[in-house]
Amino acid sequence: MINEITEDKSMITLTGKKVSEERIEVSEGIAIGKLSFYKRDIKEIRHIYVKDVEKEVQRFQKARQKALQELKELYETASKEVGEANAAIFEMQEMVLEDQDLVDKVTGIIVEQKLNAEYAIENAAENFIATAVENDKNYVQGHDADVWDVANRLQNILARGWKDKMLMDEPFVLAAGELYPSEAVQLDKTKVLGFVTRYGTINSHTAVLARTKGIPSVIGLGEALKKDYEGKTIIVDGFEGKIYIEPDYTTITKMRQKQDTNHTKVQNLERLKGKENITQSGQKIDVCANIGTREDIENVLRSDAGGIGLFRSEFLYMESGSKPPTEEYQFQVYKLAAESMGVKKVVIRTADLGGDKTAECLDLGEDKNPAMGYRGIRVSLDKDDVFKTQLRAILRASAFGNLSIMFPMITSIDEVTVAKLMLEKAKKELKNEKTAFDEDIQVGVMIETPAAVMISGELAREVDFFSIGTNDLLQFTLGMDRQNEKLDRYYNAHHPALLKMIRIITNNVHLEEKHISVCGDLAADLELTEYLIQIGVDELSVAPNQVLALRKKIREIQ
Ligand code: PEP
Ligand code: MG
Secondary structure, eight states: OOOOOEEETTEEEEEOOOSSSSOOOSBOOEEEEEEEEOOOOOSSOOOOBOSOHHHHHHHHHHHHHHHHHHHHHHHHHHHHHHOHHHHHHHHHHHHHHHOHHHHHHHHHHHHHHOBOHHHHHHHHHHHHHHTTTTTTOGGGTTOHHHHHHHHHHHHHHHTTHHHHHHHHSOOEEEEESOOOHHHHTTOOTTTEEEEEESSOOTTSHHHHHHHHHTOOEEOOOGGGSOGGGTTSEEEEETTTTEEEESOOHHHHHHHHHHHHHHHHHHHHHHTTTTOOOBOTTOOBOEEEEEEOSTTHHHHHHHHTOSEEEEEETHHHHHTSTTSOOOHHHHHHHHHHHHHHHTTSEEEEEOOOOBTTBOOTTSOOOOOSSGGGSSOTHHHHHHSHHHHHHHHHHHHHHGGGSEEEEEEOSOOOHHHHHHHHHHHHHHHHHHHHTTOOOOTTOEEEEEEOSHHHHHTHHHHTTTOSEEEEOHHHHHHHHHTOOTTOGGGGGGOOTTOHHHHHHHHHHHHHHHHTTOEEEEOSGGGGOTTTHHHHHHTTOOEEEEOGGGHHHHHHHHHHOO
16 A cells, blocks of 8 residues: 555645565655645646736746846857857847747737747747748748747746746755656755655665755655645655645644654764774774765765765766766866865766666667666767766866776676776876876776676776675666566565675675675665675765764674
């Protein structure tokens, strides 16, 4: 039973996804605030009657001004990067936006037909293109795609309510049908107190992000999470996977107490800062942190982690809009990570895009089976310009701290060889340019496919370190999509096959005297800490706010 609804006077209680009776949470914590539904960039333009047409025209005009400003900025950047001739396309788009015919068409539809701006833009754009010839609009001919680009830009701006909310409003609890990782990565933790969704699984990257950012979340509430709850007070209990809408006094008091208890627990853990990750019998293990964005670096510093064991760099691409992050931008972020951590290590995983991690700036095409499709190192080796840009950025940042590079989704020695060749090429370029970098930068790979497990001995002769991505390794071992809600009850994170694989990899890697860590979610599973230490894993890398709880667990082990 996923969604039990209990109505106590006006209070509504909904229960989210349960994986098993013991494991419920997506991301722990209590959040209390007003509920606000996420408005996604519009794909399907709905036809909505509006009462206040003047307000709707104003909405359109505001979006038009914003679009003009964006196009001006795009023109400036593009002129610098690709020259004025190539940037002219944005000037042409500005002309479309300023064309009085188009503006009149849109406002005409809003005023005369009392329809919403999004729909009016869609219809007006269609008509504008169709009548371009008879209206002697030569500049539009052959530029249908640009007119649509302008229309999409306007529609996207109109849908940006929630992002503006993050800039202006009071903190709120975000609700959505489903929240994609590329959207979750943009959540501003100071504004989004928590998030709740109708669909999704606790194994998705959205859930991973919620844990990394420490945002209390409940997912899989189903259709019972209604749009009517917009603006109502909500409590998110990320510990129990429950939400309360219009909570009564007793519930609010109970939840505030729970919040206080959790706060005290977190404060008590603070005492472990500066202490070793050591068992009672003296066995030590490194505990590092996983991050995805530059904002997370601060959380790592606060967490007292031994370093950054996994920087999911793909999130930089996912929050980068229509263009991939430049070398300079990436360099600045990696340099910040390196400098902030000082002598502690920072493992930058090269972009692991694909699957549920899509980025507007890279066209990955359609995959029939995205989890098993065009992703990770496969994309990097294919889009070698984008890959080399990233490698150059990492190498440049390596001059400022203790950085290493890790390749994701490895299945063969060949992939490692080609990736290393690309790294050598980037090094050579930098040398020729007399740019500083760490010549001995360590190179590692993720072990997250059964193929990589089977060749871990051979891989150990090729690279310096390894990290086990238990999230993907589990889905590929079980042959079950980690995103498929119907498979939740079969999805056994403690499956003996997975535990046995971790042992095999650890042995193989240690035979070559190389370093092995676990950076998938299993690293934070306190029920397995003892097992992982006992088989000799060298490092566990977890979300920043899980570091101290893990340290506590390690110190309690005999
Ligand atoms: C993993 O697969 O366990 C992992 C750490 O990578 P990601 O979750 O980002 O796919
Ligand atoms: Mg993975």
